[in-house]
Amino acid sequence: MATAVVVDTHPLDGVIRAERMPHIWCPGCGIGIGMRCYAQAILESGYPLDQHVVVSGIGCSGRVAGYMNIDSYHTTHGRAIPFAIGLKLANPKLIVTVFSGDGDLAAIGGNHLIHAARRNVDITVICTNNFNYGMTGGQAGPTTPFGAFTTTSPYGNPELPFNFANLLAAAGANFVSRWTTMHVRQTRDDILYAFNKPGFCFIEVLAPCPIGFGKSNQIPDGLQEMELYRERCLLADGIPMDELGIDLREDQPIYVGRFLDRDPPPYKPVNVEPSQ
Numbered sequence: 001m002a003t004a005v006v007v008d009t010h011p012l013d014g015v016i017r018a019e020r021m022p023h024i025w026c027p028g029c030g031i032g033i034g035m036r037c038y039a040q041a042i043l044e045s046g047y048p049l050d051q052h053v054v055v056s057g058i059g060c061s062g063r064v065a066g067y068m069n070i071d072s073y074h075t076t077h078g079r080a081i082p083f084a085i086g087l088k089l090a091n092p093k094l095i096v097t098v099f100s101g102d103g104d105l106a107a108i109g110g111n112h113l114i115h116a117a118r119r120n121v122d123i124t125v126i127c128t129n130n131f132n133y134g135m136t137g138g139q140a141g142p143t144t145p146f147g148a149f150t151t152t153s154p155y156g157n158p159e160l161p162f163n164f165a166n167l168l169a170a171a172g173a174n175f176v177s178r179w180t181t182m183h184v185r186q187t188r189d190d191i192l193y194a195f196n197k198p199g200f201c202f203i204e205v206l207a208p209c210p211i212g213f214g215k216s217n218q219i220p221d222g223l224q225e226m227e228l229y230r231e232r233c234l235l236a237d238g239i240p241m242d243e244l245g246i247d248l249r250e251d252q253p254i255y256v257g258r259f260l261d262r263d264p265p266p267y268k269p270v271n272v273e274p275s276q
């Protein structure tokens with residue numbers, strides 16, 4: 001008679017703090033998929049775990065810092081990027097990654113984001129963009145699409161959202177891509193690529209937030225939002241940067257892909273003698 005094999009380990013156990021599972025995220029939330037891509041990229045990077053550092057801000061995505069089995073910093077709201085820059089400048093050998101959400105990075109931390117891109121600091125930023133402030137009740141934020149419903153835009157959002165690709169390309173980043181939680185291989189591959197790419201790298205991951213955003217926008221479970229991505233995502237091929245903004249209204253394509261990949265030298269501190 002065959003003996004049942006009990007598997008009590010997971011290939012990512014060494015990279016994720018398994019003792020902290022189960023995580024706090026809602027059923028259908030996409031943040032865990034983004035974290036899984038990051039963990040897989042770390043595993044495949046060939047760098048020892050103690051060379052990787054993750055910095056998170058505040059919000060549901062901020063929990064990632066607590067779940068990764070590497071040196072991690074769960075920082076104050078909007079300030080993940082300056083913490084990360086400090087780490088990188090203090091020890092350039094570290095592979096420093098910021099993992100945070102759209103509200104933390106683009107609103108409260110918006111100035112840090114554009115100035116880190118302007119300086120072309122050699123860090124990687126993974127942004128799970130779920131179009132709202134999920135943790136605090138589903139309010140509109142700077143990436144909420146035009147016309148979308150949230151708890152603070154009950155008649156439809158009257159503002160246009162940030163187009164990260166256009167914004168960060170203009171600011172000075174070296175690498176910008178966008179995928180969704182349906183594109184796990186591409187997301188993992190771009191994170192891996194960014195680990196070895198000098199300069200400021202930004203990877204946007206569109207992720208379902210069925211509790212905060214989906215329930216108000218007729219995508220009340222995570223799977224439905226994944227289906228929406230499957231139907232509407234198109235690989236951007238020659239699409240101008242200023243046309244890469246996200247519009248969730250019917251029949252509008254959602255462009256994904258590597259939008260920017262260039263090689264100006266990254267920020268390097270130099271000692272400048274003060275003038276007399």
Ligand code: SF4
Nearest residue numbers: 025026029060134209
């Ligand atoms: S509120 Fe939204 S982003 Fe936060 S854990 Fe729930 S589904 Fe995820």
